[in-house]
Every structure is written in C-alpha cells, then in structure tokens.
Amino acid sequence: MNEKEILERAYLEAQKIVSENSFREFDTSLCENVDFLIDKIGSNKSIVSALATSLLKKITNPEQDIRLHRTDFENGYSARSLDTKVVTPFFKRHFPKYANKESAFLTLSTRERIKWNKNEGKNLKIRSKALKRSFLNVFEQIEDGNANPRVYLNYLFAKLQALSSKDELIFQLAKKQSGRSGVLNINLIIEMLQRHFAEKLSSRLPVVAIYSIYEILVPNLKRYDNKRLLPLQVHTSSDKHGFGDIEIYGDDGKPFEIIDIKHNISIDADLIFDIIKKTTTTSIDRYYILTTFPDGFETKEIEKAVNEFIIQTKTQKKIDIIANGIIPTLKYYLRFIDDYNLFIKKYTNNLVKDAKNSTEIKTFHIDKWIKILKEYKINNV
Structure with a gap:
C-alpha cells in the first residue's frame, strides 16, 4: 500500500474501534499518552498531525528512526514534506477542524532542529511539560519499545473520529436552536x-x-x-x-x-x-x-x-x-x-x-x- 492508502486503511480501522467502542482493548500507556494529546488538540493540532506523519513514516519505512524528522539530521528524513503532501490533505478531508492550512511543521514546536528523543526533546517549544512528555513518550515507545505504529495510528484516528462526532452533535443542536x-x-x-x-x-x-x-x-x-x-x-x-x-x-x-x-x-x-x-x-x-x-x-x-x-x-x-x-x-x-x-x-x-x-x-x-x-x-x- 502507498502512503495515502495506509492512512485510509487506518481511518477504516478507526471506524470499527469507534463503532464497537473497543478503546479499552488498547495498551494503557498508549491510551494515556494519545488521549492526553487529543485532549489538548484545540491549541496543539500541529503536534497531533506531526505524530500522525511520524507514525505513517514508520509504517512505510520501519528502519527509519522517526525521531530524526529533518533531512539535516544524520539518517533523517523530511517529515514536513510528507506532512504537506500526504497527511495535511488527509486531515483536511477527514478531520478539517484539526487540519493545518499548509503543514504541521510551520510552528516552533515542530519545525526546530531538535530530535524528538527524551534528551533533546526537553528543549521543544511546547509550553505544557505534560504535553511534551506525552508526545515524546510515544516516540520512545515506538523506537525503543518496538510498539506497533499501525496500532497507534488506528487508535489516534479513532480518538479523532470520536471527538469529531461529539462536536457534530453540538453543531447540529446550535443550528436547530437558531x-x-x-x-x-x-x-x-x-x-x-x-x-x-x-x-x-x-x-x-x-x-x-x-x-x-x-x-x-x-x-x-x-x-x-x-x-x-x-x-x-x-x-x-x-x-x-x-x-x-x-x-x-x-x-x-x-x-x-x-x-x-x-x-x-x-x-x-x-x-x-x-x-x-x-x-x-x-x-x-x-x-x-x-x-x-x-x-x-x-x-x-x-x-x-x-x-x-x-x-x-x-x-x-x-x-x-x-x-x-x-x-x-x-x-x-x-x-x-x-x-x-x-x-x-x-x-x-x-x-x-x-x-x-x-x-x-x-x-x-x-x-x-x-x-x-x-x-x-x-x-x-
């Protein structure tokens, strides 16, 4: 499967998770970290999109260390390019509220030349220490703990779908009232x-x-x-x-x-x-x-x-x-x-x-x- 097909497949898997309400079947550490990122997405949507981009890269190229998100890192890759060409358009189709206009890698929290590991990642321009910790935890679990990036991506999309559905109910009520x-x-x-x-x-x-x-x-x-x-x-x-x-x-x-x-x-x-x-x-x-x-x-x-x-x-x-x-x-x-x-x-x-x-x-x-x-x-x- 190509990159777009992988994202669409993950979206379908996420629909099953939501419809069957099977969120509790996932690993606790996965849930805690991803849930926290989703809870803070209102002011940190670039972080979530950057994570989706990284997980996609790990699925397509398991040998790539996704903490090296820039080409000017030794053995790094261009996460920004992948996000701009594939992930951001996908978000605009399926999660428009949480999509970046051009790329997730235009904010200080994602674009700086800082490796996304526990040592250097502490310098990321993310105000919330808890948010920074959850973000870096996912990369540690994927790279050092050999966690399955497909599972993480499916769960991430499922949480986004659930959040979007909740929003839609409020939107419809507002229109009805007006x-x-x-x-x-x-x-x-x-x-x-x-x-x-x-x-x-x-x-x-x-x-x-x-x-x-x-x-x-x-x-x-x-x-x-x-x-x-x-x-x-x-x-x-x-x-x-x-x-x-x-x-x-x-x-x-x-x-x-x-x-x-x-x-x-x-x-x-x-x-x-x-x-x-x-x-x-x-x-x-x-x-x-x-x-x-x-x-x-x-x-x-x-x-x-x-x-x-x-x-x-x-x-x-x-x-x-x-x-x-x-x-x-x-x-x-x-x-x-x-x-x-x-x-x-x-x-x-x-x-x-x-x-x-x-x-x-x-x-x-x-x-x-x-x-x-x-x-x-x-x-x-």
Whole structure:
C-alpha cells in the first residue's frame, strides 16, 4: 500500500474501534499518552498531525528512526514534506477542524532542529511539560519499545473520529436552536453578543459576528455592487494571509474594503501606521480597524490624536480609515438589517462552520451560544 492508502486503511480501522467502542482493548500507556494529546488538540493540532506523519513514516519505512524528522539530521528524513503532501490533505478531508492550512511543521514546536528523543526533546517549544512528555513518550515507545505504529495510528484516528462526532452533535443542536428565533431587537442582540464575547479565548467571535453582518449587507447595499466578500480565513499567526480578518474585493480583483479586528487591544497611532505600511503597494477604498477594547481607545486624548492622524492619512494616501469599537459598529450595522432572525441564523451557522474547520471556535463557545439562545428565549425550548 502507498502512503495515502495506509492512512485510509487506518481511518477504516478507526471506524470499527469507534463503532464497537473497543478503546479499552488498547495498551494503557498508549491510551494515556494519545488521549492526553487529543485532549489538548484545540491549541496543539500541529503536534497531533506531526505524530500522525511520524507514525505513517514508520509504517512505510520501519528502519527509519522517526525521531530524526529533518533531512539535516544524520539518517533523517523530511517529515514536513510528507506532512504537506500526504497527511495535511488527509486531515483536511477527514478531520478539517484539526487540519493545518499548509503543514504541521510551520510552528516552533515542530519545525526546530531538535530530535524528538527524551534528551533533546526537553528543549521543544511546547509550553505544557505534560504535553511534551506525552508526545515524546510515544516516540520512545515506538523506537525503543518496538510498539506497533499501525496500532497507534488506528487508535489516534479513532480518538479523532470520536471527538469529531461529539462536536457534530453540538453543531447540529446550535443550528436547530437558531432556527427557532422569536422577537428580537438591536439592544437584545448586542446584549447576547456581549455575553458571548465575554467567554475565554473569544477573539474569533467578534470576527464571525461582523462577517455575518457583511454576508447580509454585501448583496443588498449599493456600495457593494460588483463586489465580493471573501471567505473567512484561518486566524492563526502561522496561517494568516491577506490584509485583514474580513476582506471585500472588487470585480477587478483588487481589495476594496478591509476589516481588521483586535481583541482587547486599544487603538493607537501605531495601529494606524501599521495599516499604512500594509497598504503601501495597493489601493484600498476603506479600512476598518475595530476592537473589543472598552471605548476603543485608552484615553480621549489618544482618540483625538488618532482621528487627526487618520484625517492626515486620508489626505495624503487617499485611504479612508475608520477606527471604532466592535459594539458601536455592530449597533450601526444592525440598523441596515431588516430581519434580525437572519443575523442570528447567519452568526450561528458561521460559528458552526468555523468550528468545523479550525480550532479557533471551541465547542464550549457553541455550547455557550446555545445557552444564550435559550436564556433569552430566542427559541421555543
């Protein structure tokens, strides 16, 4: 079997494990280490993908020491190349939420020239010592303990399938709840969103909210005739491309309007200067810099100075920069929407879509949104 066939075979074996609920039949040490990696996958998906890549390599080439994941190690191999060509595309098909955009080997925790053994591996840039230990334990068990890499890969995929199935149940419930909307107004929606934004690790939520409004506005406002709203991109630093979080392009293929959203960061002149540098080589009609920071600015003096800088920039660079808080912006945009229920549905669907394709939206964010819908009696439950 070739590499792709091995992965597909492991996926089928994993389905049997899940359907028969035979997780307890596996070795305890295997379960403890892989389970811990899966438990932490929300912020460490590159680690899991790197492990899958290593196990695949060991299956195809049993003589290869998979702790030597780079070609500049003596007797090493290119794990990054294998991951980019085979494993990442596989994850995108079967586990899109936990797939890296390009490769698992673009993060500090996986790309550095550090052998994945107990001695050198202690220098890996993995914050959690327990996570680092579990990761290295697997390699030790495979290389020194002669554990079967196929068994590990099957179990790893089974845990990913079980996790994905659990997520899917929550996603379906969220969609069902949002489809039962009742009477809404702007103040009620803002209150609901503020409660949602107050959740931990919530920097993606305001982006999804603004994007959901644009999905409604772009097809209906004259300003956006012959313009297109680009799909939301992954928000992580190693994957992020483009000018901002939300981008609208003209039919000439050039950026027309950009929205960049900061989380708990006050707006200052440096952020405006960054926009100027970022847009030096292109012509953009309007650029929004929005923030969840209360009142948007540290002080009224800073706000005044920023606005003066923006006016100066518009005169010189012909770009209209708008600096504002997320909440005032949401209130303003919602006035242009006739059907508030449509916004709730769009926001919910986009939360689910984003949660299915990345780890930025957590399942507890979806859970919280369902609770908010219930508490505000937006559905008939």
